[in-house]
Amino acid sequence: MLLFYKSVDKSTLTEGFAIPSVYCDVLGEALGVRPKRGEKRTISVVVDDVEYASTLKNINFDERKYPTHKDIVQIRYAKASALAVKLREKFERSQNLLQTSANDAKILARLPENQKEFLAVYSTSRKGTILLDCITNAEFNEEASELLPWGELAVERWFDGRDPDAGIVVKTKVCKIRTLNRTIGDDLKKAYGYRCQICGQFIGEPYGSTLIHAHHIQYFTRSLNNNPSNIMILCPNHHYIIHDREPIYRPDKKEFHYRNGFVEKLLLNLHL
Ligand SMILES: [Zn+2]
Numbered sequence: 001m002l003l004f005y006k007s008v009d010k011s012t013l014t015e016g017f018a019i020p021s022v023y024c025d026v027l028g029e030a031l032g033v034r035p036k037r038g039e040k041r042t043i044s045v046v047v048d049d050v051e052y053a054s055t056l057k058n059i060n061f062d063e064r065k066y067p068t069h070k071d072i073v074q075i076r077y078a079k080a081s082a083l084a085v086k087l088r089e090k091f092e093r094s095q096n097l098l099q100t101s102a103n104d105a106k107i108l109a110r111l112p113e114n115q116k117e118f119l120a121v122y123s124t125s126r127k128g129t130i131l132l133d134c135i136t137n138a139e140f141n142e143e144a145s146e147l148l149p150w151g152e153l154a155v156e157r158w159f160d161g162r163d164p165d166a167g168i169v170v171k172t173k174v175c176k177i178r179t180l181n182r183t184i185g186d187d188l189k190k191a192y193g194y195r196c197q198i199c200g201q202f203i204g205e206p207y208g209s210t211l212i213h214a215h216h217i218q219y220f221t222r223s224l225n226n227n228p229s230n231i232m233i234l235c236p237n238h239h240y241i242i243h244d245r246e247p248i249y250r251p252d253k254k255e256f257h258y259r260n261g262f263v264e265k266l267l268l269n270l271h272l
């Protein structure tokens with residue numbers, strides 16, 4: 001199943017990438033490999049049906065300095081390794097953009113939003129093995145443009161399983177993502193007890209219903225981002241208000257800022 005996306009940057013193409021801390025547990029469980037702090041283990045990474053050796057490393061850091069830090073787990077490979085060579089070949093576009101910027105002495109750590117490419121990280125049924133699906137910029141744009149005409153609310157409805165007959169026919173990866181990922185929204189809804197993160201209401205309770213919506217903070221039609229960190233659980237009223245008014249969400253303060261000056265803070269938050 002799909003575990004998470006990683007946007008491609010310089011270190012992805014040369015040395016590896018960190019696992020976002022919210023996915024460390026699910027990755028460890030899926031791999032059946034969990035190095036302790038300071039330890040590393042060899043794992044297999046599959047790209048285009050070829051298996052590459054790589055290292056799963058749990059970084060050792062000074063706990064006295066950072067007492068509240070969670071584990072920092074990375075997937076690592078050498079710059080000259082077959083895996084790094086393969087990733088540079090798949091993400092030739094990112095590689096070129098990053099290289100050009102380095103020559104300009106203006107080194108880009110990340111790529112601009114519309115130039116982005118992604119690694120989709122999947123677990124497999126084989127112990128110690130993960131699969132990387134390379135989503136190039138062309139594929140990303142193609143999928144985003146297929147979804148765009150439907151509008152965000154229709155896509156979310158379809159995503160959410162609230163509109164199974166919605167006739168949205170999307171090819172390739174987005175379909176795969178939806179099939180594999182429906183549970184992300186469902187799990188979050190359960191975690192919040194079917195309550196809205198803005199008003200805290202379990203709107204369906206008196207009616208014996210668990211009706212509640214999963215909203216994408218960065219619109220899915222623009223970001224194709226279905227990671228939990230981009231999903232908010234909202235009652236239908238607040239969901240429609242947000243699409244109608246399009247307030248700015250401030251993740252640092254967990255607040256919505258409306259154009260008329262109204263500011264609303266999230267009442268419930270377990271995962272953002
Ligand atoms: Zn609400």
Ligand SMILES: [Zn+2]
Pocket residue numbers: 152153156214215216239243
């Ligand atoms: Zn929404």
